[in-house]
Amino acid sequence: MKQYDFLIVGSGLYGAVFAHEAKKRGKKCLVIDKRAHKGGNVYCENVDGINVHKYGAHIFHTNDSAIWNYVNSFVEFNRYTNSPVAVYKGDLYNLPFNMNTFYQLWKVKTPAEAQHIIQEQVSSLNIKAPANLEEQALSLVGTDIYERLIKGYTEKQWGRKATELPAFIIKRLPVRFTYDNNYFNDKYQGIPVGGYNKLIDGLLEGIEVKLGCDYFEDKAYFDSLADKLVFTGKIDEFFDYRFGFLEYRSLRFEHERLEIANFQGNAVVNYTEREVPYTRIIEHKHFEFGTQKHTVITREFPKEWKGQSDEPYYPINDEKNTKIFGQYKQLAEECHQVIFGGRLAEYRYYDMHQVIGSCLKEVSRTFDL
Structure with a gap:
């Protein structure tokens, strides 16, 4: 036994x-x-x-x-x-894509106005059968959202150009025509x-x-x-x-303690430019509504997985x-x-x-x- x-x-x-x-x-x-x-x-x-x-x-x-x-x-x-914020070239946008995002992009205030702009952009591209991730995303949300909030972030995340990634990675993109910054739909x-x-x-x-x-x-x-x-x-x-x-994609984290009470005012801030090497900064105290006099932030860097020396995070x-x-x-x-x-x-x-x-x-x- x-x-x-x-x-x-x-x-x-x-x-x-x-x-x-x-x-x-x-x-x-x-x-x-x-x-x-x-x-x-x-x-x-x-x-x-x-x-x-x-x-x-x-x-x-x-x-x-x-x-x-x-x-x-x-x-x-x-x-x-979870109500993340995206930074693109110094401008802030709410995620997921919702009426707050569309107002920040185009100053539109009604769902009809936002839908019209997206449909106009998608129609002008005339993409019938998306051959890669870039075409798939463009066919769903048009050029403005794609260029500012998807392209750079996705290319950093996967370490490849969006035109080299398969279309199935983005089967759909959550687009809400309500003023709702809650990232998840879950109850x-x-x-x-x-x-x-x-x-x-x-x-x-x-x-x-x-x-x-x-x-x-x-x-x-x-x-x-x-x-x-x-x-x-x-x-x-x-x-x-x-x-x-x-194969996997891996991540590298840079944790930093700061002797200030509040660094970015939100738990999750995404950086969607390709030129910014990290995809997001996490400020952990905001997950639990902390009131400490210090804070801890983490910069998240996607990286190629190179076997045993790297932690496997995302299956490919x-x-x-x-x-x-x-x-x-x-x-x-x-x-x-x-x-x-x-x-x-x-x-x-x-x-x-x-x-x-x-x-x-x-x-x-x-x-x-």
Whole structure:
């Protein structure tokens, strides 16, 4: 008989939710993580009372009342509403594209006026079958919005010209003809009061967690500890890159503490010019309505992913990578003692509520069917 029922590799949302649900069902779990902290990419570092999102801004939003109630059972969420601002050549614009944005662009005050300008610009381009991202975006919102608020930001994010990116990346663009700066349409939205660490700590309460443990450095030993494995890391690494590397976009963060109370007046400010090297500046205290005398900001720089030295953030779900992932997925389905879950193991971009939903479905399959 083995020491644990489940070895869970990774203490991010997927691993933490699975561990919590398994423990509720009387199972003994060991969670390991190669980082020096729990929580994966939702981890927050407390800087004199400000919870700094170390791996980029995480804003919880969902339409699923069951998932909203689930996370709130561990920690209270505040009423934060994401209303980013974009900067282009010194001018400010509200996001997502809405009547405030259109007034800033064209001084129009009615939906009809804004719709007329967009339709006029789109019609003049005469794009019948968009061949790339640039043409797709232009065919949806016209030239002004594209040039000022999409082109530079997108090219920085992907590290390629918009004409070299596939059209499917922008299937649609949210355009609202109301004066509404709320970025998300979801019914529920907020940030955990006291940061995401409280959510992770609640999920992992009473569960053995070992940090600084790299599963691949002693795979045979770790496998010997438990009857089943829950793996939340990179699926291609698990199979020793048998079919080649899956590709990602990565990020670099520059965190800076400033001895002023308020740097930019908003949690998220995007910089949409190609010439500005970062895509956005996050001011973390505004996520929790902080009143500290200091502040912490983070500049976010997209970058090429260069293997193990870089953190994999955004899967590149193009045709080539989708084909490679399909081969790994087939192998994964043959590993009956291993559960593959989460952003890296499923090679897809997940919002937080989607990670939790995916895990709870797997929990139901594993224990309740």
